[in-house]
Amino acid sequence: MIAVGDSIFHPASCQRCHGMDAKGTVRGPDLIDDKWAQIDGTYPAIVAIVTTGVPKSKIKMASAPFEMKARGGTNLSDEQIRDVAAYVYTLSHHS
């Protein structure tokens, strides 16, 4: 799941805002640290937020020019969302 998720994160939209290394850009937050703007960082919460996205009015980071669309603006399936969420989960739950 994690390897599949890694292979989804990079070609999908995610890296355009969250960075190739998922350390964040002006368009999207760091997903590696253990600080979360929107969620508590649990796996189900990651699945939920990637599915729904984050509307502009709810975004906390001031620099973000765009909302995060549902599914990151992609047509990822529910299964692919679960895979990419597993990948994101492991990024922030290292060591």
Ligand code: HEC
């Ligand atoms: C257009 C830019 C953009 C794209 C594309 C995008 N995101 Fe986001 N993402 C954001 C923004 C902005 C936030 C909210 C940050 C805030 O509230 O400060 C966010 C929040 C998140 C969060 C919650 C982070 C937190 O700190 O609470 C996760 C997890 C996440 N995105 C994963 C993904 C994944 C996985 C993809 C690809 C399927 C993706 N994002 C695609 C911009 C983007």
